[in-house]
Amino acid sequence: MSAISPLFKKPSYPINPILFDYLERFDRISKVAISYHDLLRFSGSINVYDKFDKDTLWVRVFYNEYERAEIDLNLKKVYSLLHSDGNSEIIKFLNVDAIDYCTFGNSKPFRIKMRNVLNDNYVHFYVKKADASRIYGLELEHILSPDKINFLVYQDTLIEEHIIGIPGDVFMENLLENCSEMEKSQIAKEFVKFNERCMIRLLGDMRAYNYVIVPIHDFDQVVYKIRAIDFDQQCYEGNFKIYRPQFFKENFPMMKLIKEKLQDSSIEQYKNEERAALAKRILSAETRIQKILRIMSNDAIAPEAHLKQLKSELYRYTNDLNFKNATSMGYVLSAAFKFVTRNFKHPDLFKPGS
Incomplete structure (x- = not known):
């Protein structure tokens, strides 16, 4: 059995208006104005290492004080939409512990670590550039796999929940x-x-x-x-x-x-x-x-x-x-x-x- 060779980098395909209408019909459109390009405006970064002191190829990014306050608030709102249908009451209990940027791969996502300050439980979610192929894949995964998956789209930005494993x-x-x-x-x-x-x-x-x-x-x-x-x-x-x-x-x-x-x-x-x-x-x-x-x-x-x-x-x-x-x-x-x-x-x- 022969292995297949590495793939070439795949281009990103835009979301057409009919697909946007479908996403709105099934509550996949974010009401929060947060975009992938907003997160790209970081002012500095440091490498992230795992527990074995190995470089993960992710970097932890930092923003100036004014931009960080606005970004944090919008990320908390996005989390609320993703996990509790936009309940604003939970926002005061949330803290954005880290924003990491992936320096390899096709989509170069941001990984958000969101912590509940009441009990220190935390979850991750990702902010990526929206791509029609990926959205079709996510939707088919939600419908046809044994597991459901949450994601949201805002213009040309995709917000995707972390899959634990x-x-x-x-x-x-x-x-x-x-x-x-x-x-x-x-x-x-x-x-x-x-x-x-x-x-x-x-x-x-x-x-x-x-x-x-x-x-x-x-x-x-x-x-x-x-x-x-x-x-x-x-x-x-x-x-x-x-x-x-x-x-x-x-x-x-x-x-x-x-x-x-x-x-x-x-x-x-x-x-x-x-x-x-x-x-x-x-x-x-x-x-x-x-x-x-x-x-x-x-x-x-x-x-x-x-x-x-x-x-x-x-x-x-x-x-x-x-x-x-x-x-x-x-x-x-x-x-x-x-x-x-x-x-x-x-x-x-x-x-x-x-």
């Missing part, structure tokens, strides 16, 4: 070998399902640092779940392998675990279980899915060459003419959803562009 690369390097044999089998099962979910919904670039492992303590065991945390590569790349986490070299420890712990029949069973779960979610959210697919079908979120390559590879993979006839990435995703729901109640529900 252990980064996949950190987990594989430091924690995987200490898991019990039963836990390793369960993690292998979850990666099979995660791989299938990403492939069907065309969420790309799930390298080990773009998803997290979430340990959940049950009454007699620890159950592990896997969640995507980066949605930049929704329906963008032309290479079909990029939508299949199994092909990234960073995920080889997971693939090794699957080979050691799961039989072929079990792998097929878990794939079928995930397809069934996705099909049910698609059918249960029929109206909302159709709205977002219709907008995607008329939006340009990838180069024409990528579209041509992906629909050709998907046609060879499935022999489904809907992929061959797709004219946009939204149509391709519509065809994927129709393909996965074919054996369910409404096989013709998701016609491309319907």
Whole structure:
């Protein structure tokens, strides 16, 4: 099994007016005037190191006194919108402990650490440049994954909640070998399902640092779940392998675990279980899915060459003419959803562009 090569930097795609209308319909528009460009006006910074004194490649930024007061207030209002529907009563109990800026990656986000002064509990959220592909990815994650996700958009700025978990690369390097044999089998099962979910919904670039492992303590065991945390590569790349986490070299420890712990029949069973779960979610959210697919079908979120390559590879993979006839990435995703729901109640529900 060959690993795929690194991706080139993806451009940012603007949010079109129809997508803005959709976001407003589902309460995704921020009423607080805070923008990514406001946060770029910092006057100084220092490097942020982890507990092992290793440079994290994040920097802690500082602002002049006047700007900091205004930024802090707006960030508190954003937090209130994100987590308590804009309740202004909580603002007096909040403190912005830190604003960090990421110096690597595609989106170069700001990470906000918000602390409740009454109990010292804190949460993080991110402020990024808005990109249509990422917003489609976040919305599809909210609708189709086992977990919900909060995000808001203000003009060309995206505010995104932090997804709690252990980064996949950190987990594989430091924690995987200490898991019990039963836990390793369960993690292998979850990666099979995660791989299938990403492939069907065309969420790309799930390298080990773009998803997290979430340990959940049950009454007699620890159950592990896997969640995507980066949605930049929704329906963008032309290479079909990029939508299949199994092909990234960073995920080889997971693939090794699957080979050691799961039989072929079990792998097929878990794939079928995930397809069934996705099909049910698609059918249960029929109206909302159709709205977002219709907008995607008329939006340009990838180069024409990528579209041509992906629909050709998907046609060879499935022999489904809907992929061959797709004219946009939204149509391709519509065809994927129709393909996965074919054996369910409404096989013709998701016609491309319907």
